[in-house]
Amino acid sequence: MIEDPVYQMSEDDDRSPPLDLGGPASVTESSNKTRNCTGVSGSGSSPIEFQAQYPDQVLENVLENVLYFLTSRRDRSAASLVCKSWLHAEALTRSDLFIGNCYAVSPQRVTARFTRVRSVSIKGKPRFADFNLMPPNWGAHFTPWVAAMATAYPWLEKVYLKRMSVSDDDLAHLADSFPGFKELVLVCCEGFGTSGLAVVASKCRQLRVLDLIESEVTDDDVDWISFFPESQIYLESLIFDCVECHVNFDALERLVARSPSLKKLRLNRLVSIGQLYRLMIRAPQLTHLGTGSFSTSAEVMAQGEQEPDYVSALAAAFAACKSLVCLSGFREILTDYLPAIYPVCANITSLNFSYANINAEQLKSVICHCHKLQIFWVLDSICDEGLQAVAATCKELRELRVFPVDAREDIEGPVSEVGLQAISEGCRNLRSILYFCQRMTNAAVIAMSRNCPDLVVFRLCIMGRRRPDHLTNEPMDEGFGAIVRNCKKLTRLATSGLLTDKAFSYIGEYGKLLRTLSVAFAGDSDMGLKYLLEGCPKLQKLEIRDSPFGDAALLSGLHHYYNMRFLWMSSCRVSRRGCREVARAMPRMVVEVMKNDLEEEVMADYVEILYMYRSLEGPRDDTPKFVEIL
Amino acid sequence: MQGVMGDGGGVVSGGGSASGSMSTVSRDDNLVLSSEDSSSPDESELELALGLSIGCASGGLTKFQQTLRCQYARFLTAKDFPPLVSSASSSSSSSSLSASSSSSSSSSSLSRANVTAGTKRSADSVAVPNGSSSQVVGWPPLRAHRMNSLVNHVKSPTAEEFNSVGEKSRCTNAMSARADNGCDKKNGNYMEKGHKSLFVKVNMDGIPIGRKVDLSAHNGYEALARTLEDMFHGPTPLVNSLRSNGEKHDTVVRATGPSRLLDGSSEFVLTYEDKEGDWMLVGDVPWRMFLSSVKRLRIMKTSEANGLSPRLQEKSRRQRCKPI
Numbered sequence: 001m002i003e004d005p006v007y008q009m010s011e012d013d014d015r016s017p018p019l020d021l022g023g024p025a026s027v028t029e030s031s032n033k034t035r036n037c038t039g040v041s042g043s044g045s046s047p048i049e050f051q052a053q054y055p056d057q058v059l060e061n062v063l064e065n066v067l068y069f070l071t072s073r074r075d076r077s078a079a080s081l082v083c084k085s086w087l088h089a090e091a092l093t094r095s096d097l098f099i100g101n102c103y104a105v106s107p108q109r110v111t112a113r114f115t116r117v118r119s120v121s122i123k124g125k126p127r128f129a130d131f132n133l134m135p136p137n138w139g140a141h142f143t144p145w146v147a148a149m150a151t152a153y154p155w156l157e158k159v160y161l162k163r164m165s166v167s168d169d170d171l172a173h174l175a176d177s178f179p180g181f182k183e184l185v186l187v188c189c190e191g192f193g194t195s196g197l198a199v200v201a202s203k204c205r206q207l208r209v210l211d212l213i214e215s216e217v218t219d220d221d222v223d224w225i226s227f228f229p230e231s232q233i234y235l236e237s238l239i240f241d242c243v244e245c246h247v248n249f250d251a252l253e254r255l256v257a258r259s260p261s262l263k264k265l266r267l268n269r270l271v272s273i274g275q276l277y278r279l280m281i282r283a284p285q286l287t288h289l290g291t292g293s294f295s296t297s298a299e300v301m302a303q304g305e306q307e308p309d310y311v312s313a314l315a316a317a318f319a320a321c322k323s324l325v326c327l328s329g330f331r332e333i334l335t336d337y338l339p340a341i342y343p344v345c346a347n348i349t350s351l352n353f354s355y356a357n358i359n360a361e362q363l364k365s366v367i368c369h370c371h372k373l374q375i376f377w378v379l380d381s382i383c384d385e386g387l388q389a390v391a392a393t394c395k396e397l398r399e400l401r402v403f404p405v406d407a408r409e410d411i412e413g414p415v416s417e418v419g420l421q422a423i424s425e426g427c428r429n430l431r432s433i434l435y436f437c438q439r440m441t442n443a444a445v446i447a448m449s450r451n452c453p454d455l456v457v458f459r460l461c462i463m464g465r466r467r468p469d470h471l472t473n474e475p476m477d478e479g480f481g482a483i484v485r486n487c488k489k490l491t492r493l494a495t496s497g498l499l500t501d502k503a504f505s506y507i508g509e510y511g512k513l514l515r516t517l518s519v520a521f522a523g524d525s526d527m528g529l530k531y532l533l534e535g536c537p538k539l540q541k542l543e544i545r546d547s548p549f550g551d552a553a554l555l556s557g558l559h560h561y562y563n564m565r566f567l568w569m570s571s572c573r574v575s576r577r578g579c580r581e582v583a584r585a586m587p588r589m590v591v592e593v594m595k596n597d598l599e600e601e602v603m604a605d606y607v608e609i610l611y612m613y614r615s616l617e618g619p620r621d622d623t624p625k626f627v628e629i630l
Numbered sequence: 631m632q633g634v635m636g637d638g639g640g641v642v643s644g645g646g647s648a649s650g651s652m653s654t655v656s657r658d659d660n661l662v663l664s665s666e667d668s669s670s671p672d673e674s675e676l677e678l679a680l681g682l683s684i685g686c687a688s689g690g691l692t693k694f695q696q697t698l699r700c701q702y703a704r705f706l707t708a709k710d711f712p713p714l715v716s717s718a719s720s721s722s723s724s725s726s727l728s729a730s731s732s733s734s735s736s737s738s739s740l741s742r743a744n745v746t747a748g749t750k751r752s753a754d755s756v757a758v759p760n761g762s763s764s765q766v767v768g769w770p771p772l773r774a775h776r777m778n779s780l781v782n783h784v785k786s787p788t789a790e791e792f793n794s795v796g797e798k799s800r801c802t803n804a805m806s807a808r809a810d811n812g813c814d815k816k817n818g819n820y821m822e823k824g825h826k827s828l829f830v831k832v833n834m835d836g837i838p839i840g841r842k843v844d845l846s847a848h849n850g851y852e853a854l855a856r857t858l859e860d861m862f863h864g865p866t867p868l869v870n871s872l873r874s875n876g877e878k879h880d881t882v883v884r885a886t887g888p889s890r891l892l893d894g895s896s897e898f899v900l901t902y903e904d905k906e907g908d909w910m911l912v913g914d915v916p917w918r919m920f921l922s923s924v925k926r927l928r929i930m931k932t933s934e935a936n937g938l939s940p941r942l943q944e945k946s947r948r949q950r951c952k953p954i
């Protein structure tokens with residue numbers, strides 16, 4: 001989001017106009033400025049008066065003009081550390097704000113430092129909250145943020161929230177405060193409902209993007225689609241596949257019909273295939289389509305009607321979508337209609353079948369056309385055989401996610417090491433894999449580490465807790481060891497199966513680029529965690545559950561915790577004493593200890609959940625009763 | 631209570647399942663604990679929190695605290711890790727994810743019993759053969775949304791083979807089941823013991839936008855009335871902003887204290903429409919009977935309700951005489 005340079009400079013009316021920077025004289029002055037600059041930051045004597053000192057103004061204008069081409073936030077952070085004038089200039093030119101932990105910094109501090117922000121991304125709860133490991137109402141409220149931004153950033157255009165608690169009032173406040181608001185993306189959020197959506201739809205007249213992804217949306221019985229005014233003709237993206245209530249289809253159809261810029265449309269599972277057809281013929285320009293239920297409605301089926309021509313009509317509609325690259329949905333798929341998507345298979349780069357309970361044969365009929373596929377999400381109902389078909393065709397595959405149909409632990413399971421091995425042999429360009437299975441072998445994991453050396457994300461979930469290699473009965477140490485050793489670009493790892501401390505020694509030894517690590521039901525002793533904390537210098541996010549790591553291990557990471565975004569440990573062996581020691585040793589860490597039973601003080605020293613993170617603000621003031629900050 | 635409802639309101643779920651299966655386990659194991667028998671109101675509220683959904687975080691509180699406590703009590707090393715769930719829950723674990731919710735909740739009731747009853751309970755649990763599914767909160771790590779959706783797939787859940795034939799028949803089963811149940815996935819697709827969430831619409835006179843409330847998550851009229859009062863307490867900026875687009879409304883709705891909806895002392899009364907289409911005063915029939923006949927609720931102005939009351943009273947008298 002590049003801003004108009006004139007806008008930047010004209011705002012500073014207490015400064016004289018910038019110098020001409022072309023001639024040799026200015027070059028000399030530039031070097032003077034650099035010296036001044038270093039001198040000031042080195043001695044730290046007096047605060048710089050930018051307005052008074054003429055040379056520094058030039059530097060700052062140079063920086064401002066250069067700095068807004070800097071988009072990477074890591075580069076910006078580095079630039080802001082050079083000296084105070086760079087800090088100031090960078091702050092003025094940062095238009096995209098990213099806040100990885102909403103409690104690490106307060107809205108007031110943020111809005112005071114960054115004054116010209118157009119886009120804000122905020123992340124709230126830790127990931128394990130998604131799996132009910134944290135009691136509800138923990139926090140991560142959007143309210144104080146929207147309140148602060150409403151006054152500080154009147155030109156705000158985009159808000160991206162992940163795992164935040166957003167209320168309908170927050171949405172109303174947002175809709176009221178930002179006349180130029182364009183994009184709202186809510187991922188894994190909750191606390192709002194269709195009433196909040198209605199306000200956004202009706203009041204955000206410049207809205208281009210409304211994306212609701214894996215969020216919980218309360219059904220307030222409000223027909224929110226109808227609240228988009230007739231003047232709303234600029235919509236580019238509408239994603240509501242997670243909304244579990246009926247939308248007014250006629251209103252939706254009219255909205256799609258008047259939105260020629262609509263590129264992304266992901267329908268919820270209550271939209272039938274007939275309705276999908278009607279929408280598709282109005283929007284052949286779509287690039288991303290979520291197909292809803294991909295099934296006929298109950299009334300049609302109950303009447304025993306068959307629509308024999310539907311497949312070809314639907315296929316024609318798909319064929320008309322020449323730009324379609326991303327397909328998802330299929331929430332209640334009627335497999336008879338699957339052939340309708342054949343016309344687009346050759347072009348799609350992303351296919352999400354993870355809600356489609358299809359078998360290997362049905363998958364094969366589709367996947368054989370998908371040569372360009374890069375992202376593939378699927379259910380394990382396709383079995384190892386289906387994965388072999390994927391491996392045979394999808395040579396460009398970058399990301400694979402295999403989800404379980406049946407999430408119980410002690411069943412046979414349709415995918416195994418056979419599928420993993422096949423994928424590793426066929427899809428050499430694989431960067432990211434998430435694989436749920438019931439049984440696995442070290443050999444297959446080692447094979448993957450060798451065949452796919454470019455792996456950046458490796459997440460294996462053997463659903464039976466502490467399961468060893470099912471052929472050799474050995475722990476899965478060697479498999480994970482091979483992954484960290486051979487995949488030199490690995491930044492994210494999730495472990496499972498039976499793992500001893502040895503696995504962690506491997507991770508500590510080889511996982512030098514590792515940033516995110518998830519551990520569950522693993523390890524033997526404190527040494528496991530110690531290996532990680534001492535060995536992985538880039539570790540940012542560490543989430544551990546049900547593993548025997550205690551205070552000694554916890555205290556071995558004091559040198560590193562300030563570099564991390566957070567540490568989560570639940571059902572481990574840390575005690576209040578240990579956590580208190582960390583809190584004492586590290587004043588800028590917020591050490592949250594969560595209690596689950598407010599009545600009983602049984603096992604008073606035991607800590608069920610430890611969640612700690614660095615923060616500039618100290619303990620937050622919105623803790624629920626079950627959270628204690630040490 | 632309100633916080634719990636706020637989280638759980640819109641989530642598709644087997645709402646009453648957990649509390650139901652808890653009482654099943656309780657019955658089987660001669661435990662005191664069950665949502666109906668519980669003496670302390672706080673406890674029953676906690677148990678009801680379980681009822682809200684499989685994946686909903688609000689359901690996670692009690693489930694999770696119990697499981698963790700139980701785990702800590704026995705947790706030593708990887709090899710010592712015992713299964714949590716007794717045979718009672720495996721009998722009820724036909725559907726996969728209904729299993730995960732009902733058995734995890736029954737494991738929580740067991741764990742609670744474990745803590746209160748001492749070592750006896752844990753000995754029983756350890757004796758369970760390893761074949762039964764041990765469900766732990768948050769494992770495998772699948773988000774609530776995905777879990778809820780997957781539940782819709784698994785119709786005939788026992789002993790499914792993962793082969794082509796099995797897949798096809800599952801698809802067909804899904805179709806026919808859907809034809810039976812209609813598109814409304816909220817009601818009893820997955821709960822074998824008939825524990826359904828029972829979301830009914832609630833409208834209040836003077837407020838254009840209605841709400842929905844899960845009746846099965848409440849244990850009686852008092853709880854329901856409290857929830858409704860919280861829901862409709864005062865206008866929100868949201869409601870005002872929507873109103874400003876439309877008509878003018880005279881009265882501002884305000885809840886006037888606990889349970890005044892039921893005792894007739896507020897200016898509003900709580901009524902419901904029953905299966906026969908008649909509007910009735912809430913509170914006359916036993917709670918369970920009410921649940922089986924209610925279609926939707928309306929918070930009506932007392933002045934309007936008065937005209938109906940002779941007929942209401944007569945009808946409720948008739949109803950009491952009807953066999954269940």
